[in-house]
Amino acid sequence: MQTTGLALHTDKYQINMLYAHWMNGSHLRKAVFEAYFRKLPFGNGYAVFAGLERIVNYLVNLRFTEEDLAYLAKQEENYKPEFLEMLRDFRFGGTLLSMKEGALVFPNEPLIRVEGTIMEAQLIETALLNFMNFQTLIATKASRIKQVAPDDILLEFGTRRAQEADAAIWGARAAYIAGFDATSNMLAGEYFGIPTKGTHAHSWVQGFESEEEAFELYAKALPDQVTLLVDTYDTLKSGVPNAIKTAKWLASQGKRMSSIRLDSGDLAYLSIQARKMLDDAGLSYVKIVASNDLDENTIFNLKAQGARIDIWGIGTQLITAADQPALGGVYKLVERQKGDTMVPTIKISANPEKISTPGKKEVYRLLSRSDKKALGDYITYPSETIPEERNNKLRLKHPLNSTLQKTVKNFEVMRMLEPIFEHGQLVYELPSLDQVRDYHKQQLSLFWPEYLRKLNPEIYRISLSEEVWNQRQSMIEAYLEQHDE
Numbered sequence: 001m002q003t004t005g006l007a008l009h010t011d012k013y014q015i016n017m018l019y020a021h022w023m024n025g026s027h028l029r030k031a032v033f034e035a036y037f038r039k040l041p042f043g044n045g046y047a048v049f050a051g052l053e054r055i056v057n058y059l060v061n062l063r064f065t066e067e068d069l070a071y072l073a074k075q076e077e078n079y080k081p082e083f084l085e086m087l088r089d090f091r092f093g094g095t096l097l098s099m100k101e102g103a104l105v106f107p108n109e110p111l112i113r114v115e116g117t118i119m120e121a122q123l124i125e126t127a128l129l130n131f132m133n134f135q136t137l138i139a140t141k142a143s144r145i146k147q148v149a150p151d152d153i154l155l156e157f158g159t160r161r162a163q164e165a166d167a168a169i170w171g172a173r174a175a176y177i178a179g180f181d182a183t184s185n186m187l188a189g190e191y192f193g194i195p196t197k198g199t200h201a202h203s204w205v206q207g208f209e210s211e212e213e214a215f216e217l218y219a220k221a222l223p224d225q226v227t228l229l230v231d232t233y234d235t236l237k238s239g240v241p242n243a244i245k246t247a248k249w250l251a252s253q254g255k256r257m258s259s260i261r262l263d264s265g266d267l268a269y270l271s272i273q274a275r276k277m278l279d280d281a282g283l284s285y286v287k288i289v290a291s292n293d294l295d296e297n298t299i300f301n302l303k304a305q306g307a308r309i310d311i312w313g314i315g316t317q318l319i320t321a322a323d324q325p326a327l328g329g330v331y332k333l334v335e336r337q338k339g340d341t342m343v344p345t346i347k348i349s350a351n352p353e354k355i356s357t358p359g360k361k362e363v364y365r366l367l368s369r370s371d372k373k374a375l376g377d378y379i380t381y382p383s384e385t386i387p388e389e390r391n392n393k394l395r396l397k398h399p400l401n402s403t404l405q406k407t408v409k410n411f412e413v414m415r416m417l418e419p420i421f422e423h424g425q426l427v428y429e430l431p432s433l434d435q436v437r438d439y440h441k442q443q444l445s446l447f448w449p450e451y452l453r454k455l456n457p458e459i460y461r462i463s464l465s466e467e468v469w470n471q472r473q474s475m476i477e478a479y480l481e482q483h484d485e
């Protein structure tokens with residue numbers, strides 16, 4: 001897993017813009033960018049924010065190596081040597097605020113805010129989105145799977161199908177944040193302390209004269225962790241009976257076999273039959289693991305069919321987010337320096353959903369004082385104050401449609417954007433992975449189940465303060481007036 005030497009993990013257009021700013025003398029002007037996404041993945045009602053640890057590692061180590069500079073010197077753009085000299089001393093000196101990993105997050109709210117020179121804020125766009133988009137996507141997919149099997153054990157098995165090594169490792173971590181229990185990836189276990197689990201493959205069984213012999217040898221070698229894959233030949237006629245023999249032998253040695261694994265066929269039918277066979281043999285403690293292209297929909301269906309599966313091994317569909325393989329997070333300039341002051345900027349688009357919201361912003365989660373449940377997220381300018389007294393009241397405005405309004409009363413506020421870097425100094429202590437998991441659980445507990453269900457969830461409201469809404473509207477109108485023929 002690469003943590004250094006990532007300065008060129010960026011799009012060429014960023015370097016070209018930095019160069020043009022440098023030529024123009026504007027590279028040290030201040031700028032504020034915000035990262036957000038516009039649409040939730042998988043038709044889910046929320047996303048699970050992840051990627052911050054990777055972003056922090058990247059920013060702490062961000063510098064151009066001699067090899068990077070030599071490579072830049074060879075580009076057809078003919079960057080001047082003085083520019084490359086300036087890059088040699090480059091460090092991230094900006095201020096960054098972010099949602100915490102494990103937070104439930106929603107469309108069109110800032111997830112990360114970066115304030116710094118144009119140079120530093122622009123350079124990092126590509127890597128920051130790369131990390132945030134992938135990890136948030138996988139954490140969200142994992143959270144959907146967790147929603148359908150909240151009390152079962154979930155194992156992440158995706159490495160062989162992941163889009164290369166980093167995706168496997170950070171994907172395993174993202175899945176763990178959202179409630180998976182273990183990963184098969186040993187490197188992810190070593191780096192992050194994620195519990196690791198492993199059974200065996202068909203090749204173990206194929207490698208011996210008989211299935212019975214293979215099971216016996218495996219149990220002898222690893223008597224404390226025996227899970228036998230029972231579908232190499234015939235699950236019910238040979239796999240399960242042979243596993244029962246092995247389990248009984250283990251019991252005679254004072255050991256308990258952990259589980260059997262089903263990896264093909266009708267998993268509902270086979271698990272029900274296998275459960276019965278194990279119970280009849282007095283092996284009710286032996287659990288059933290299932291794998292084979294599973295996702296939240298197959299698991300939900302299998303449960304509806306009464307499948308007796310205790311542990312789910314989930315690979316391809318999770319690690320590649322197969323039903324939606326990208327999260328469309330974007331990074332937009334919201335303020336720029338003009339003379340001695342910062343002014344808001346807007347991006348206009350014919351598509352109203354793509355018009356950005358100007359000015360640097362805060363995100364507050366409003367929680368009902370009576371039941372502590374989330375009422376909506378509220379986006380303000382940092383200078384605004386929110387009424388915090390008892391019986392307080394606030395008018396919420398839909399970001400795109402001013403006629404959609406709602407009044408909320410008697411709420412508490414949770415400030416969502418956490419300071420991570422201040423003028424280049426890391427001011428945030430990265431939590432342990434288990435703290436991130438706990439935070440995610442707390443976040444889930446703030447939401448009514450209507451927002452969390454996997455099919456057609458209730459839409460959670462994100463609202464702009466009156467001030468933000470008016471600023472956005474006046475900039476759109478100013479633009480339209482200017483361009484009115």
Ligand SMILES: Nc1ncnc2c1ncn2[C@@H]1O[C@H](COP(=O)(O)OP(=O)(O)OP(=O)(O)O)[C@@H](O)[C@H]1O
Nearest residue numbers: 263264265266267268269292293294298301302305
């Ligand atoms: N009872 C069931 N209801 C719904 N889906 C199921 C059920 N049992 C298995 N599945 C799913 O159906 C798909 C079956 O895939 P496929 O036909 O490729 O598997 P197979 O033929 O059983 O095994 P193999 O992987 O060896 O080809 C898998 O995604 C599996 O998880």
Ligand SMILES: O=P(O)(O)OC[C@H]1O[C@H](OP(=O)(O)OP(=O)(O)O)[C@H](O)[C@@H]1O
Nearest residue numbers: 157263291292293294313314315316317
């Ligand atoms: O199905 P996934 O969710 O990706 O889970 C991981 C899969 O990887 C292994 O087999 P592999 O796919 O390598 O071979 P197989 O299809 O022949 O079982 C394992 O037996 C699972 O089926």
Ligand SMILES: O=C(O)c1cccnc1
Nearest residue numbers: 157184197198199200313
């Ligand atoms: O341990 C397992 O059973 C396993 C691990 C990765 C992929 N498939 C299965």
